[in-house]
Amino acid sequence: xxNFEFYNPVRIFFGKGEIAKLSxxxxxxxxxxxxxxGGSIRKNxxxxxxxxxxxxxxxxxxxxxxxxxxxxTLMKAVSVVKEHNIDFLLAxxxxxxxxxxxxxxxAALWEGTNPxxxxxxxxxxxxxxxxxxxxxxTLPATGSEMNGNSVVTRWETKEKIAFASDFVMPVFxxxxxxxxxxxxxxxxxxxxxDAFVHVMEQYLTYPVNSxxxxxxxxxxxxxxxxxxxxxxxxxxxxxxxxNFMWAATMALNGLIGVGVPQDWxxxxxxxxxxxxxxxxxxxTLGIVLPGIMKLKRENKKEKILQYGERVWKITGGTADERIxxxxxxxxxxxxxxxxxxxxxDYGVGRDIIPKVVDRFVKRGxxxxxxxxxxxxxxxxxxxxxxx
Amino acid sequence: xxNFEFYNPVRIFFGKGEIAKLSxxxxxxxxxxxxxxGGSIRKNxxxxxxxxxxxxxxxxxxxxxxxxxxxxTLMKAVSVVKEHNIDFLLAxxxxxxxxxxxxxxxAALWEGTNPxxxxxxxxxxxxxxxxxxxxxxTLPATGSEMNGNSVVTRWETKEKIAFASDFVMPVFxxxxxxxxxxxxxxxxxxxxxDAFVHVMEQYLTYPVNSxxxxxxxxxxxxxxxxxxxxxxxxxxxxxxxxNFMWAATMALNGLIGVGVPQDWxxxxxxxxxxxxxxxxxxxTLGIVLPGIMKLKRENKKEKILQYGERVWKITGGTADERIxxxxxxxxxxxxxxxxxxxxxDYGVGRDIIPKVVDRFVKRGxxxxxxxxxxxxxxxxxxxxxxx
Numbered sequence: 144x145x146n147f148e149f150y151n152p153v154r155i156f157f158g159k160g161e162i163a164k165l166s167x168x169x170x171x172x173x174x175x176x177x178x179x180x181g182g183s184i185r186k187n188x189x190x191x192x193x194x195x196x197x198x199x200x201x202x203x204x205x206x207x208x209x210x211x212x213x214x215x216t217l218m219k220a221v222s223v224v225k226e227h228n229i230d231f232l233l234a235x236x237x238x239x240x241x242x243x244x245x246x247x248x249x250a251a252l253w254e255g256t257n258p259x260x261x262x263x264x265x266x267x268x269x270x271x272x273x274x275x276x277x278x279x280x281t282l283p284a285t286g287s288e289m290n291g292n293s294v295v296t297r298w299e300t301k302e303k304i305a306f307a308s309d310f311v312m313p314v315f316x317x318x319x320x321x322x323x324x325x326x327x328x329x330x331x332x333x334x335x336x337d338a339f340v341h342v343m344e345q346y347l348t349y350p351v352n353s354x355x356x357x358x359x360x361x362x363x364x365x366x367x368x369x370x371x372x373x374x375x376x377x378x379x380x381x382x383x384x385x386n387f388m389w390a391a392t393m394a395l396n397g398l399i400g401v402g403v404p405q406d407w408x409x410x411x412x413x414x415x416x417x418x419x420x421x422x423x424x425x426x427t428l429g430i431v432l433p434g435i436m437k438l439k440r441e442n443k444k445e446k447i448l449q450y451g452e453r454v455w456k457i458t459g460g461t462a463d464e465r466i467x468x469x470x471x472x473x474x475x476x477x478x479x480x481x482x483x484x485x486x487x488d489y490g491v492g493r494d495i496i497p498k499v500v501d502r503f504v505k506r507g508x509x510x511x512x513x514x515x516x517x518x519x520x521x522x523x524x525x526x527x528x529x530x
Numbered sequence: 531x532x533n534f535e536f537y538n539p540v541r542i543f544f545g546k547g548e549i550a551k552l553s554x555x556x557x558x559x560x561x562x563x564x565x566x567x568g569g570s571i572r573k574n575x576x577x578x579x580x581x582x583x584x585x586x587x588x589x590x591x592x593x594x595x596x597x598x599x600x601x602x603t604l605m606k607a608v609s610v611v612k613e614h615n616i617d618f619l620l621a622x623x624x625x626x627x628x629x630x631x632x633x634x635x636x637a638a639l640w641e642g643t644n645p646x647x648x649x650x651x652x653x654x655x656x657x658x659x660x661x662x663x664x665x666x667x668t669l670p671a672t673g674s675e676m677n678g679n680s681v682v683t684r685w686e687t688k689e690k691i692a693f694a695s696d697f698v699m700p701v702f703x704x705x706x707x708x709x710x711x712x713x714x715x716x717x718x719x720x721x722x723x724d725a726f727v728h729v730m731e732q733y734l735t736y737p738v739n740s741x742x743x744x745x746x747x748x749x750x751x752x753x754x755x756x757x758x759x760x761x762x763x764x765x766x767x768x769x770x771x772x773n774f775m776w777a778a779t780m781a782l783n784g785l786i787g788v789g790v791p792q793d794w795x796x797x798x799x800x801x802x803x804x805x806x807x808x809x810x811x812x813x814t815l816g817i818v819l820p821g822i823m824k825l826k827r828e829n830k831k832e833k834i835l836q837y838g839e840r841v842w843k844i845t846g847g848t849a850d851e852r853i854x855x856x857x858x859x860x861x862x863x864x865x866x867x868x869x870x871x872x873x874x875d876y877g878v879g880r881d882i883i884p885k886v887v888d889r890f891v892k893r894g895x896x897x898x899x900x901x902x903x904x905x906x907x908x909x910x911x912x913x914x915x916x917x
Contacts, residue, residue, distance in 0.1 A: 144544075146546065146547070151539075152539030157535070354773055355773060361749075386739065393742060402772075
């Protein structure tokens with residue numbers, strides 16, 4: 144195990160009915176901006192639950208935060224924050240609303256030239272303050288409810304960029320599994336694959352003698368494999384929804400990634416597929432991860448075999464044979480929950496490859512992955528394998 | 531899974547050499563009380579590392595906090611805090627020093643009649659503020675470094691009582707696995723069993739459909755079983771020490787216990803054995819847990835079988851036969867690390883039984899355990915089984 148720092152002060156309220164606790168946890172005298180997405184919270188009753196809990200509170204609404212939240216939209220929210228002296232943000236939505244709200248929180252107090260710097264110059268500048276924010280999660284998937292990560296898209300230039308700061312960690316997050324009951328099939332499927340690949344990015348690298356982290360990661364993978372399909376086949380199975388939701392949160396709250404190498408190549412490549420073609424985030428991960436497993440099967444050999452044995456009970460045959468089966472099992476799992484794993488499944492052809500590679504080249508990125516050896520040529524190969 | 535709240539803002543610095551970071555994380559202008567135990571930190575070099583890191587800081591030392599920290603000793607520290615306007619506590623030690631320092635932190639700002647109330651009237655009054663504290667852990671075992679729990683003993687009356695408060699959670703804890711290198715065998719053994727039983731108290735109850743919590747708990751048990759003996763046989767195996775240390779912290783930071791029933795009968799009964807006979811905390815758990823498993827084998831049947839299968843790979847035979855083997859395996863594990871599991875091993879006879887039972891009766895406690903059905907008569911039976 145390597146040295147690490149771990150800090151996660153997000154207060155979690157988990158379970159049905161917990162939204163009613165909002166009145167006790169949002170500061171009473173706050174001027175609140177309630178951020179949300181396309182309006183599904185008005186249909187599924189969550190908006191009403193939130194407003195009932197916060198009756199008498201000083202709330203302004205800001206809806207319309209889209210999937211892969213746009214910088215342009217979020218900057219409009221920043222104007223509202225400033226105009227109304229907002230001092231607390233309440234994000235009610237999925238990962239996009241939460242990520243977007245984190246950006247609003249940081250941008251509202253940004254003292255640099257332009258808040259775009261938070262993303263474009265993240266290696267040079269850092270967020271030193273942000274408005275406090277709380278969240279009511281409506282879609283288990285991204286883990287944004289219990290971390291300080293955010294991904295924002297600049298629509299104008301089709302750039303999708305992440306930033307991270309302790310200052311944008313939610314003060315609290317409410318996780319009511321009943322929100323899952325009204326989710327469309329594709330959102331559940333994307334959530335399962337998103338959470339699954341979050342675990343893999345922190346797990347499927349190389350061994351560093353970290354049994355707690357490894358077994359925790361495998362615990363989450365096994366839970367997603369067992370509970371995900373239950374949620375898909377019976378949306379009102381509360382216990383399955385609860386287990387799926389908690390697994391998705393634990394997948395990216397920092398815990399399983401402490402003291403171990405991390406990959407994140409699937410995410411980096413996947414972001415470009417979303418930026419160019421609008422493919423859902425979960426779908427892009429379903430495409431890219433199998434390609435990386437195929438290309439880097441030697442690099443990741445020991446962890447692929449461990450993953451296969453402990454998650455899929457695959458123990459027979461030579462190492463090479465097992466790896467083939469393990470990759471196939473992973474692909475089949477994604478496909479079984481409804482996530483296609485080929486670019487052609489999304490109407491995308493070979494011409495995407497140079498465009499994605501070019502993005503990395505232009506940013507001066509020579510190689511990615513846990514060993515820093517997945518080159519831009521390898522990125523092309525990964526996509527080639529998934530045509 | 532049940533509804534739950536989870537909050538753990540302790541910042542962890544993990545790994546060799548991390549003690550040197552103290553200068554960057556203790557407030558520069560603080561008036562610090564450095565609390566420690568019997569002086570082992572002066573022999574093993576940790577005191578020197580701490581003082582070197584905090585050169586130029588305003589520090590007063592308070593040593594002599596004993597195992598099962600005494601209320602009487604801690605109140606002397608509270609006087610020192612008040613006399614010197616101490617505003618930050620730095621605990622350097624094992625669970626006893628950390629627990630004791632948490633009590634000092636709360637008692638120093640206690641506005642009630644008498645700080646003993648924090649313990650004796652914990653169901654009526656609550657800690658609303660405390661001095662900030664940081665810790666440098668020197669003994670993996672209790673998990674005190676990442677929670678708000680504290681157990682204090684009143685020597686005068688031989689009472690050992692726990693309290694818990696978010697306000698006494700450490701601001702930071704430094705976990706350097708190299709502290710394990712100089713630990714005596716018995717302290718490592720106690721630590722292994724203590725951490726193991728912490729997990730069992732939150733796991734070996736009854737199923738509530740909580741695969742993440744169950745598998746996380748099993749991850750820690752498996753890690754303790756594999757890494758504990760390595761630490762005992764080679765004290766300078768850094769990776770084994772690191773894995774043991776992280777497992778012990780994760781065993782009682784609240785995470786594996788969210789949304790599931792909890793037992794804690796082993797601890798409650800064990801505390802009395804320590805209070806009356808000074809048996810080490812880890813040893814008392816090694817005595818009591820097997821007794822509870824034997825007596826409550828029907829109550830805990832499903833989880834005992836799951837534990838046996840996933841931790842010890844025991845799958846053959848009838849349920850009853852398997853349970854026998856599983857209990858035996860658990861006892862053998864404790865004995866193998868050097869923790870005896872019979873009262874007679876510690877020179878304690880049958881006469882302890884009415885004394886322990888009387889303690890529960892006098893406190894008005896009718897029954898304990900995850901189902902609230904381990905009666906005072908059962909407590910007698912548990913001890914009878916472990917004579």
